[in-house]
Amino acid sequence: MSDFSLQLASISVSHNPQSNFILSLATLITCVFFPSYVRADFREAILSKAVVSSNRPIREFRPVISNSDVIHVNFSLSISQLVNLDTRNQVVVSSVWPTHEWINPVISWNPEEHAGIKHLYLWSDNMWLPNLVLLNNVDGKFDVSYYSRVKVSHKGECLWAPPSIYKSSCDINIALFPFDQQICPLIFTTLEFDISQMVIHSKYVEADYTGSQYWENSEWSIRSAITSTTALDCAQCKTGNHSAIVFHLHLVRKPLFYTVYLIIPLVITSLLTVCTFYLPSACCERITLAMTILLSTAMLLLMVSTMIPKSAYHVPLLNRYLVFIFCIVVASLVCNAFILHVHFQASSGASSPLTLPRPLKHFMLYTLPAWIFMEPFQLTEEVFIPLVEERHSKNVRKRERKLVGEKLCFWNNVQTSFSQLMMFIPPEDPTTSRGIPTGIENLGMKFQRDPFMERTLASVKTLGTTVESIQRKIRVERSQFYQDEEWKFIALVLDRILLWIFSSVVGFGSVAILNPNLYSV
Numbered sequence: 042m043s044d045f046s047l048q049l050a051s052i053s054v055s056h057n058p059q060s061n062f063i064l065s066l067a068t069l070i071t072c073v074f075f076p077s078y079v080r081a082d083f084r085e086a087i088l089s090k091a092v093v094s095s096n097r098p099i100r101e102f103r104p105v106i107s108n109s110d111v112i113h114v115n116f117s118l119s120i121s122q123l124v125n126l127d128t129r130n131q132v133v134v135s136s137v138w139p140t141h142e143w144i145n146p147v148i149s150w151n152p153e154e155h156a157g158i159k160h161l162y163l164w165s166d167n168m169w170l171p172n173l174v175l176l177n178n179v180d181g182k183f184d185v186s187y188y189s190r191v192k193v194s195h196k197g198e199c200l201w202a203p204p205s206i207y208k209s210s211c212d213i214n215i216a217l218f219p220f221d222q223q224i225c226p227l228i229f230t231t232l233e234f235d236i237s238q239m240v241i242h243s244k245y246v247e248a249d250y251t252g253s254q255y256w257e258n259s260e261w262s263i264r265s266a267i268t269s270t271t272a273l274d275c276a277q278c279k280t281g282n283h284s285a286i287v288f289h290l291h292l293v294r295k296p297l298f299y300t301v302y303l304i305i306p307l308v309i310t311s312l313l314t315v316c317t318f319y320l321p322s323a324c325c326e327r328i329t330l331a332m333t334i335l336l337s338t339a340m341l342l343l344m345v346s347t348m349i350p351k352s353a354y355h356v357p358l359l360n361r362y363l364v365f366i367f368c369i370v371v372a373s374l375v376c377n378a379f380i381l382h383v384h385f386q387a388s389s390g391a392s393s394p395l396t397l398p399r400p401l402k403h404f405m406l407y408t409l410p411a412w413i414f415m416e417p418f419q420l421t422e423e424v425f426i427p428l429v430e431e432r433h434s435k436n437v438r439k440r441e442r443k444l445v446g447e448k449l450c451f452w453n454n455v456q457t458s459f460s461q462l463m464m465f466i467p468p469e470d471p472t473t474s475r476g477i478p479t480g481i482e483n484l485g486m487k488f489q490r491d492p493f494m495e496r497t498l499a500s501v502k503t504l505g506t507t508v509e510s511i512q513r514k515i516r517v518e519r520s521q522f523y524q525d526e527e528w529k530f531i532a533l534v535l536d537r538i539l540l541w542i543f544s545s546v547v548g549f550g551s552v553a554i555l556n557p558n559l560y561s562v
Contacts, residue, residue, distance in 0.1 A: 219299035220557035230285035384532035
């Protein structure tokens, strides 16, 4: 009888009416007269054939006893993979298993009369299906990807879980990029029946995304998938309100990639901007360093603009930080140029150099340095010559040594000349009626008669003029040196102040901008 069962199974494949009649007659004879020889799988096939045959005429209609009855569909979603979230095109690609559960009162049988069979797996094209579609799809595919079998129980309970890959739209908020979190909805509804004919219920409070079949995404993680039911007004359908279920996917970006390749280089760039004020003012590479940092920041800004979606409503957090660093670099470039101008103010060779009021100069040289942990300005006469020798070139130092030698030679000549003059001055005599010593008068008379003394007096006058010019030149150089050192110290004070200011601004600005906890999602 086993061969006979196989023959019956082979006949069941045929769609010829005569074959169906022969199959039905053979099945009836076998089940009535030889029930113990019918295999269990064949019994299931027979029952499936009977169920499909009884359900075929009404599979295009709602499976209800009365037209006023409402079909209740329990819907749940199991997420197997978050394939991709295209932030530029605002599209979410997800692989899911939507599960439909409903009761078909037309289908029922007694398991005791069919060898204890309680469940059947029928092809979905032979059954009535709820046909829930993804309303916010972007590729025009509303239905599922594969129509799998429907599990049917003897009480008419139907369960259908077809796998599907959906492409849905999502409103991307890039205000906190790359620390952003997105809420992407999946809206499922029916376009065939209104709320008076079919109602969709949520079987679980949250979609399942923690099972063993879930594959993690390298860039995004699912924090929650809250479910809610609602009624949608289908204005295009003009059929009233439709029951719908919405799955709110709460997606959180993993910022490791952007932290390593963008945020850390930007923080290092901001620290280099602060270091420009730590370089000595006499260093000629301060402007070059600031310009290099400015160009690198501009390149990073262009690179980030190609990685984020274009939006007219939100400015990404990373873009805000880039603009902040860009403004800091530009400000440091301007401040460095001003400090260099102050540093070389006295030695700039301007016809009318800048002069500070005395109270402001005293504040910059003596009061303000104590506030920023610096020693006040100190420059005494003892350090004048060493500082002059340090700041001048080799030729200038030779000229100063020659000048000092001329001074010593001059004083030696003066001493010799006065010693010679004292040899011609006689002892003091009583004064004349005019009150002039007699020795001086005789000395003047001797000068008029002696050519040597005339030359000596001329030399003394020349030496006196030379002494005055040398003293005047030394006085001018000393004043110029003092003024130069004052401007350099003021530039050093400004350097220290800007170092503290820029360090504070960069530190607090980086924490305030890059901390996503300070913003509301």
